[in-house]
Amino acid sequence: MSKSATTVPAKKIYRPETRLVQSGTLRTPFGETSEALFLTQGYVYDTAAQAEARFKGDDPGYQYSRFANPTVDMFERRMAAFEGAESARATATGMAAVTLALVGQVKAGDHVVAAKAMFGSCRYIVEDYLPRFGVSSTLVDGCDLNSWKNAVRPNTKTFFLESPTNPALEIIDIAEVAKIAHAAGATLVVDNVFATPLFQSPLALGADCVVYSATKHIDGQGRCLGGVVLASEKFIMDNVHMLLRQTGPSMSPFNAWVLLKGLETLAVRVRRQTDSAATLAVALAENAKISRLIYPGSPDHPQAAIAQKQMRGGSTLVAFEIKGGKKSAFRFQDGLKLIRISNNLGDAKSLITHPATTTHARLKPEQRAELGISDGLVRVSVGLEHPDDIVEDVLAALEGV
Ligand SMILES: Cc1ncc(COP(=O)(O)O)c(C=O)c1O
Missing domain, CATH: 3.90.1150.10 (Aspartate Aminotransferase, domain 1)
Structure with missing residues (x-):
C-alpha cells in the first residue's frame, strides 16, 4: 500500500457528496485513480511464521475473502464514512444484511418487535423464521407509538422497522421508536432502503443499527446484489462479525467494486x-x-x-x-x-x-x-x-x- 493508503479519513470531515466519491479508497503502489478490484479468494504469506501471526491477529493483513477483501473493505469504509457509522460489514444481499442484524442479536427465549409494514422477505424472517428457533415476535402498527410500547416484554431484545415503508410509503418516527426501544433495554434496527443514506440518517436519530439492500439505489443501475450493516464497532463485533465470518453471506469483491462506483454517483x-x-x-x-x-x-x-x-x-x-x-x-x-x-x-x-x-x-x-x-x-x-x-x-x- 502507498503511504496514503486511505485517501480520505473515515472521520466525518467532508460533506456527504465528497465522502461518497473519495472515502475509503485504498491505493496500491501503482497509484491507480479508480478503486482496484482485488478478485482473489485468498492471500499468500511470506513465511510460515507470518501465516501463524496473521491467524493470531498479530500481523495485520488479509486471510481469506469470506472474512475480508481490500475491495470489499473500501466499500465498507466508504459506506461507514457516508453514514457516520463506526463500523460496517458488507453482505451478499440486502436480505443477508437484515438477517445478520436480527439473528445476530437474539437467542432462544428472546422477543422481537417489528413494524408490520415491511418488505415481504423481512417479514418472513421476523414472523416465520425466528420463531423456529424459539424467538417470538410481535408485529405492530409502526405509526402508532403506543403499539410499540404495548408490545414490549421483559425479554424484548430488538425492534425492527423500515421507513418509508414498502410499498405504502408510511413514515415511522425513528427517534421516538428508538426512545421506546432503549427504555425497554432493546436496540433498534432500521432498514433505510427507501430513504437512502442521502436523505435519512437513522443512527443520528437514535437507531443502533442501519441496514441496506445495496441492490437498490446504491448500485442504482440494476447490476449487482449487495447489502450492508452499519453500527457502532461494539454492535458489529458483538452481533455481526462472527456470524458473517463463520456462516459466509459475504459480498463478492466484484460486486463491491461495482457498488463503489455506484456510490460515486448516488x-x-x-x-x-x-x-x-x-x-x-x-x-x-x-x-x-x-x-x-x-x-x-x-x-x-x-x-x-x-x-x-x-x-x-x-x-x-x-x-x-x-x-x-x-x-x-x-x-x-x-x-x-x-x-x-x-x-x-x-x-x-x-x-x-x-x-x-x-x-x-x-x-x-x-x-x-x-x-x-x-x-x-x-x-x-x-x-x-x-x-x-x-x-x-x-x-x-x-x-x-
Ligand atoms: C426495503 C427492502 N429491504 C430489503 C430488501 C432485500 O434486498 P435484496 O433484494 O438485496 O436482498 C428489499 C428488496 O427489495 C427491500 O425493498
Missing part, C-alpha cells in the same frame, strides 16, 4: 430521481382514475410532519391506487410504454410494481388490507429518464384504463 442520481418523482406526484394529484396518491415529499402525506423532521428529501418512489382494483391496475401496467414492469426499485430505469400480486403476494388478503396494499395499488420507482417522458407515459396509460 447523490446525483437520487436527487434527480426524487425531483422527477415529485413532478410525477404533482401531475397525478387531480387524476380522476386514481383514488389515493402517496408521496413522502408531499405536504399532504399523512406523516408529512415526521418526514419533515427526519428526512432531508422526498423519495424516488410514488405509490398510487387505481380505481377498479386489480383489473385496472393490470391494464394500466400493460399500457405503459416506457416504464417497465418489475419488482425491483432504485434503478436508473423507471419500474412499476403491483405489490399485491408480487412482493406482497405471500400475505393473506386481510394482512394486505391492514397495510393499505389494495388490489389497485401500484408503486413506481422513478428513474433517470426525462421527467416529462415519465409523466406522459403514466398519464397515457391511465387514459387507457
Whole structure:
C-alpha cells in the first residue's frame, strides 16, 4: 500500500457528496485513480511464521475473502464514512444484511418487535423464521407509538422497522421508536432502503443499527446484489462479525467494486430521481382514475410532519391506487410504454410494481388490507429518464384504463 493508503479519513470531515466519491479508497503502489478490484479468494504469506501471526491477529493483513477483501473493505469504509457509522460489514444481499442484524442479536427465549409494514422477505424472517428457533415476535402498527410500547416484554431484545415503508410509503418516527426501544433495554434496527443514506440518517436519530439492500439505489443501475450493516464497532463485533465470518453471506469483491462506483454517483442520481418523482406526484394529484396518491415529499402525506423532521428529501418512489382494483391496475401496467414492469426499485430505469400480486403476494388478503396494499395499488420507482417522458407515459396509460 502507498503511504496514503486511505485517501480520505473515515472521520466525518467532508460533506456527504465528497465522502461518497473519495472515502475509503485504498491505493496500491501503482497509484491507480479508480478503486482496484482485488478478485482473489485468498492471500499468500511470506513465511510460515507470518501465516501463524496473521491467524493470531498479530500481523495485520488479509486471510481469506469470506472474512475480508481490500475491495470489499473500501466499500465498507466508504459506506461507514457516508453514514457516520463506526463500523460496517458488507453482505451478499440486502436480505443477508437484515438477517445478520436480527439473528445476530437474539437467542432462544428472546422477543422481537417489528413494524408490520415491511418488505415481504423481512417479514418472513421476523414472523416465520425466528420463531423456529424459539424467538417470538410481535408485529405492530409502526405509526402508532403506543403499539410499540404495548408490545414490549421483559425479554424484548430488538425492534425492527423500515421507513418509508414498502410499498405504502408510511413514515415511522425513528427517534421516538428508538426512545421506546432503549427504555425497554432493546436496540433498534432500521432498514433505510427507501430513504437512502442521502436523505435519512437513522443512527443520528437514535437507531443502533442501519441496514441496506445495496441492490437498490446504491448500485442504482440494476447490476449487482449487495447489502450492508452499519453500527457502532461494539454492535458489529458483538452481533455481526462472527456470524458473517463463520456462516459466509459475504459480498463478492466484484460486486463491491461495482457498488463503489455506484456510490460515486448516488447523490446525483437520487436527487434527480426524487425531483422527477415529485413532478410525477404533482401531475397525478387531480387524476380522476386514481383514488389515493402517496408521496413522502408531499405536504399532504399523512406523516408529512415526521418526514419533515427526519428526512432531508422526498423519495424516488410514488405509490398510487387505481380505481377498479386489480383489473385496472393490470391494464394500466400493460399500457405503459416506457416504464417497465418489475419488482425491483432504485434503478436508473423507471419500474412499476403491483405489490399485491408480487412482493406482497405471500400475505393473506386481510394482512394486505391492514397495510393499505389494495388490489389497485401500484408503486413506481422513478428513474433517470426525462421527467416529462415519465409523466406522459403514466398519464397515457391511465387514459387507457
Ligand atoms: C426495503 C427492502 N429491504 C430489503 C430488501 C432485500 O434486498 P435484496 O433484494 O438485496 O436482498 C428489499 C428488496 O427489495 C427491500 O425493498
